[in-house]
Amino acid sequence: MSLEGIVLKEITDICPGDVAWFSKTVTEADIMMFAQLSGDYAPQHVSAEFGKTMMYGSRIAHGMLTAGLICPVLNRLCGDGSVTYSQEIKFKSAVLLNDTVTVRGEVTGVNPEENKVMIDVVCRKQGTGPEDRPLILATFVQKLEILPFEK
Numbered sequence: 001m002s003l004e005g006i007v008l009k010e011i012t013d014i015c016p017g018d019v020a021w022f023s024k025t026v027t028e029a030d031i032m033m034f035a036q037l038s039g040d041y042a043p044q045h046v047s048a049e050f051g052k053t054m055m056y057g058s059r060i061a062h063g064m065l066t067a068g069l070i071c072p073v074l075n076r077l078c079g080d081g082s083v084t085y086s087q088e089i090k091f092k093s094a095v096l097l098n099d100t101v102t103v104r105g106e107v108t109g110v111n112p113e114e115n116k117v118m119i120d121v122v123c124r125k126q127g128t129g130p131e132d133r134p135l136i137l138a139t140f141v142q143k144l145e146i147l148p149f150e151k
Helices: 028-038 063-068 071-078
Strands: 019-025 082-091 100-111 116-125 136-144
Touching: 019 071, 028 063, 063 082, 063 136, 071 082, 071 100, 071 116, 071 136
Parallel strands: none
Antiparallel strands: 019 100, 082 136, 100 116, 116 136
């Protein structure tokens, strides 16, 4: 098996204070592909007409699509050999078509005995600063599930 392009980390490579970022603009295609993948065709996601009746005046992206944008940050912080052990996600606002979502994750703790990493995550959209209401506040515990390796 080739590991070219895969980033592997050991628990000793990860420190509290490590930070990673990821940004993506959520498009019509993203929302429709997520609806197809998840089977969630709720009108607030797929019907422009229905979206106009909502408080945002537009369709909204699926919450789990937005939460899925956290995954690249978790991989950057913990490497490609980590899995999500637990998560707590609080949705604070909605993502509309063509919003750019920026995810920031910060390692808040490392447990070498259990091979676990604690990460706080904040998702925001364009035009919002640190004092503005976030889209998502989340806490993740990642577990490194890879056997020891040579560097």
